[in-house]
Amino acid sequence: MTTTSTSPLAVRLAGVTKDFGPVQAVRGIDLELHPGEIVAFLGPNGAGKTTTIDMVLGLSRPTTGTVEVLGLDPRRAIARGLVSAVMQTGGLLKDITVRETVAYTASLFADTEPVDAVLERAGIAGIADRKVAKCSGGEQQRLRFAMALLPDPALLLLDEPTTGMDVEGRRAFWSAIRADAGAGRTVLFATHYLEEADQYADRIVLISKGRIVADGTGPQIRALASGRTIRAWLPDADTAAIAGLGGVDHVDVRGESVTVHAKDSDAVARYLLTETDARDVEITAMGLEEAFLSLTGESA
Numbered sequence: 001m002t003t004t005s006t007s008p009l010a011v012r013l014a015g016v017t018k019d020f021g022p023v024q025a026v027r028g029i030d031l032e033l034h035p036g037e038i039v040a041f042l043g044p045n046g047a048g049k050t051t052t053i054d055m056v057l058g059l060s061r062p063t064t065g066t067v068e069v070l071g072l073d074p075r076r077a078i079a080r081g082l083v084s085a086v087m088q089t090g091g092l093l094k095d096i097t098v099r100e101t102v103a104y105t106a107s108l109f110a111d112t113e114p115v116d117a118v119l120e121r122a123g124i125a126g127i128a129d130r131k132v133a134k135c136s137g138g139e140q141q142r143l144r145f146a147m148a149l150l151p152d153p154a155l156l157l158l159d160e161p162t163t164g165m166d167v168e169g170r171r172a173f174w175s176a177i178r179a180d181a182g183a184g185r186t187v188l189f190a191t192h193y194l195e196e197a198d199q200y201a202d203r204i205v206l207i208s209k210g211r212i213v214a215d216g217t218g219p220q221i222r223a224l225a226s227g228r229t230i231r232a233w234l235p236d237a238d239t240a241a242i243a244g245l246g247g248v249d250h251v252d253v254r255g256e257s258v259t260v261h262a263k264d265s266d267a268v269a270r271y272l273l274t275e276t277d278a279r280d281v282e283i284t285a286m287g288l289e290e291a292f293l294s295l296t297g298e299s300a
């Protein structure tokens with residue numbers, strides 16, 4: 001694997017913004033990725049994930065700020081074979097086999113890993129003689145992954161790599177990526193899927209409206225939105241009194257039940273059980289889905 005001693009960082013973004021005319025797609029991102037990390041870039045549609053990845057790939061330049069890949073300008077890093085990307089679609093010839101596809105790609109590079117080794121690493125050695133047209137979406141993505149591994153890149157970028165794949169295809173794809181990343185490769189992938197980020201990344205960078213709104217492990221992201229939900233049966237709930245309790249974010253009354261989002265669930269439960277006729281009091285932690293919506297400001 002190729003690394004550079006001049007910078008220990010795989011990716012460094014400092015004060016990066018990107019405007020498209022009046023659209024501010026990226027509004028000031030600072031981000032450092034360390035070698036060997038698997039990082040998910042998680043965010044809703046239009047958050048700025050692809051725009052940021054394109055800048056890391058040297059496909060576009062930031063409006064302000066700097067982007068460095070392994071201590072180099074992204075285009076130099078690409079030219080040196082330090083970076084590869086797996087995109088969502090395109091780029092495959094249907095009438096040749098999996099092995100022929102990788103061999104053909106290898107012939108375009110001066111110096112590559114052996115074809116059989118990358119087929120093995122991508123988990124598609126068993127289907128090497130299959131025509132691309134006969135491969136499932138997941139197998140085609142693993143083929144793109146094999147092609148991306150040919151220059152033995154230190155950094156691998158994946159833009160929503162599992163869109164349209166079924167659960168099994170997704171699992172097989174990620175187990176190949178994970179096994180390979182054990183060797184020290186840095187991986188940055190964009191995704192809409194919370195579960196995918198939580199399951200396969202060491203670190204989640206949550207992005208919304210062109211800014212990073214949270215950065216940490218799956219459990220850390222959940223802890224940031226550390227509120228709990230308290231539900232109880234309580235006809236004629238005094239919503240003003242509940243809203244006035246410390247740490248209450250939101251009170252919702254539906255029919256005879258009340259739902260409260262609060263940081264201090266004990267105080268709410270104590271109030272409900274001692275000061276009111278509430279019954280069936282239920283407290284649940286926020287799931288990753290709710291944490292995501294609350295942190296990206298997209299909750300109802």
Ligand SMILES: Nc1ncnc2c1ncn2[C@@H]1O[C@H](COP(=O)(O)OP(=O)(O)OP(=O)(O)O)[C@@H](O)[C@H]1O
Pocket residue numbers: 020023024025043044045046047048049050051052192
């Ligand atoms: N070439 C462009 N010209 C004008 N606006 C653009 C261009 N590329 C992106 N945008 C806008 O910039 C914002 C960020 O888009 P971007 O594609 O980076 O988001 P994303 O997080 O990758 O979204 P998705 O998950 O839908 O792919 C959006 O408002 C988008 O419409």
